[in-house]
Amino acid sequence: MIAVTGASGQLGRLVIQSLLKQVDASQIVAVVRNPDRAADLAAQGVQVRKGDYAQPESLVSAFAGVDKLLLISSSEVGQRLAQHQNVVDAAKQAGVRLLAYTSLLHADTSVLALAQEHRATEAYIRASGVPFVLLRNGWYTENYLASVGPALQHGAYIGAAGEGRIASAARADYAEAAAAVLTQPHQAGKVYELAGDGTYSLAELAAELSRQSGKQVPYVNLSEADFKGALMGAGLPEGFAALLADSDTGASQGGLFDDSRQLSQLIGHATTPLSVLMKTVL
Numbered sequence: 001m002i003a004v005t006g007a008s009g010q011l012g013r014l015v016i017q018s019l020l021k022q023v024d025a026s027q028i029v030a031v032v033r034n035p036d037r038a039a040d041l042a043a044q045g046v047q048v049r050k051g052d053y054a055q056p057e058s059l060v061s062a063f064a065g066v067d068k069l070l071l072i073s074s075s076e077v078g079q080r081l082a083q084h085q086n087v088v089d090a091a092k093q094a095g096v097r098l099l100a101y102t103s104l105l106h107a108d109t110s111v112l113a114l115a116q117e118h119r120a121t122e123a124y125i126r127a128s129g130v131p132f133v134l135l136r137n138g139w140y141t142e143n144y145l146a147s148v149g150p151a152l153q154h155g156a157y158i159g160a161a162g163e164g165r166i167a168s169a170a171r172a173d174y175a176e177a178a179a180a181v182l183t184q185p186h187q188a189g190k191v192y193e194l195a196g197d198g199t200y201s202l203a204e205l206a207a208e209l210s211r212q213s214g215k216q217v218p219y220v221n222l223s224e225a226d227f228k229g230a231l232m233g234a235g236l237p238e239g240f241a242a243l244l245a246d247s248d249t250g251a252s253q254g255g256l257f258d259d260s261r262q263l264s265q266l267i268g269h270a271t272t273p274l275s276v277l278m279k280t281v282l
């Protein structure tokens with residue numbers, strides 16, 4: 001049996017849909033903290049089990065009989081290490097034979113503040129003795145496309161990534177990669193650096209937005225502090241605004257770049273180009 005945690009989230013749902021193309025639904029376990037939000041998955045024949053990262057006992061029963069487990073990193077930044085440790089401990093107790101973890105691109109050397117919890121989780125997984133595979137996911141293209149609406153409204157695309165080149169891919173590409181490692185043999189011990197085939201700077205993203213929308217939307221590069229302030233002005237909570245601004249500064253230093261093409265090799269086709277996803281968003 002293959003289990004996916006965070007299965008009611010955006011990535012988790014895409015992983016389940018990818019798995020359903022290769023594995024019978026009865027062999028898939030969707031682990032969610034609120035089973036009411038996964039009724040659609042149950043309707044597809046997937047086993048839905050309750051598992052809350054903050055409630056260790058719920059995880060042990062959720063993982064009963066599971067051979068391979070995908071731990072989708074928690075969205076509760078700051079609490080993630082303790083939560084992930086609970087998942088790893090429960091996986092060990094349940095006798096899981098392969099633990100896949102969605103980490104961050106180049107987590108071991110990344111300058112992004114977000115990398116800290118991923119680094120610590122990776123170390124905990126390595127020390128646990130549970131066979132593991134690390135999916136070091138790069139940026140979702142969707143993260144940057146979330147700003148397309150405000151950019152069109154205000155006539156500028158803002159950020160703090162400078163000339164940094166970004167090798168992002170669609171969430172669906174990373175989901176396919178996760179499904180691949182859960183269904184292909186000989187994955188234990190592998191560390192994948194997953195990123196998009198194509199790269200762009202935010203100025204190039206703004207140029208593509210201008211081309212597709214027919215409106216002139218220049219890229220305006222701000223300092224990290226000014227970008228954080230602008231995000232807070234748009235209504236984002238301070239902690240989240242700080243993380244996004246820090247990530248952009250990291251991108252300016254190459255933190256979101258990778259040219260190894262391991263993602264397209266793993267999924268067997270090119271990753272989704274920025275222009276294609278942008279068209280969908282527009």
Ligand SMILES: NC(=O)c1ccc[n+]([C@@H]2O[C@H](COP(=O)([O-])OP(=O)(O)OC[C@H]3O[C@@H](n4cnc5c(N)ncnc54)[C@H](OP(=O)(O)O)[C@@H]3O)[C@@H](O)[C@H]2O)c1
Pocket residue numbers: 005006007008009010011012032033034037051052053054072073074075076083102137138139140143
């Ligand atoms: N690479 C990137 O660009 C990028 C961007 C954003 C996030 N991420 C990371 O990748 C993960 C997946 O991305 P996503 O887009 O699918 O995020 P998402 O839609 O926010 O999904 C996060 C999932 O984590 C679950 N979760 C949070 N706290 C939990 C807890 N205490 N117990 C059990 N489940 C819990 C959520 O459950 P509910 O459905 O009940 O809320 C949700 O299913 C994120 O959580 C984050 O760690 C990566």
